[in-house]
Amino acid sequence: MTLSSHVNFLRRSINFQLRNLWRIRQFIDQNTCHLAVLALISSRLDYCNGLFNSLFGKDLTRLQRLQNNAARLVFAVGRRTEASNLLETLHWLPVRQRVLFKILLYVYKSMQQLSPNYISDYFTVYVPPRTLRSSSDTNRLAIPRRSHRMTGENRFHIAAATAWNSLPVDIKSAATTSAFKSMLKTHLFS
Structure with a gap:
């Protein structure tokens, strides 16, 4: 039994929220965007994440990409920006941690x-x-x-x-x- 189907559902759900937030990002400030990301995206990543201990590398990488994209959204930077520095600035632990x-x-x-x-x-x-x-x-x-x-x-x-x-x-x-x-x-x- 794997959690791949759950991770795929989570990816679709979070990507939908990320796309919607990107559309309105220019109209909100960084603090408001940060609060929206915490409410809509981080809460989904954290829900029952104790079960993610058994995830394999591919699924864990997918979840980490979602968190990286959320950090890029908060700072309104492009895809090529290194996300680890952004996560550290936001004081967000990576998914595994x-x-x-x-x-x-x-x-x-x-x-x-x-x-x-x-x-x-x-x-x-x-x-x-x-x-x-x-x-x-x-x-x-x-x-x-x-x-x-x-x-x-x-x-x-x-x-x-x-x-x-x-x-x-x-x-x-x-x-x-x-x-x-x-x-x-x-x-x-x-």
Whole structure:
């Protein structure tokens, strides 16, 4: 099962919105265009994007092109303008990092008991079988065993636990959700 048909539907829908916004771009200022793009395009890219963790390169590239075109629309520049600088100016994470951001936010909320039980039940804190001098990270998650190599790595709880364990300790031990979001976004930009 792939998400290619969903990505194709999303591409058609976002391209329709982009074309309509390009038609009126000359009549609106940059801030208004930015707000319109956030409401009409970024919201569609972010909706259920935790599922996009299992996307293959081609579909992910298609979604990234849509985000690049949206950034070009905000700045009213041509197709040949490098989009990575525009994304950085707008403080938009690329699509892959947006997916990772959303997944790690779910994990953080479940670790802080801020999420529903059906999400929290996926994660268990890793307890080493013996005490180690190097085990200063008490927020590590146990990574479940993989049943099938191809599908197992892309499962939500496996991908989330792996990504969570790769985060620095200071980000995982953030005191508030807003502090966690801020530190995580800075980490993903670097």
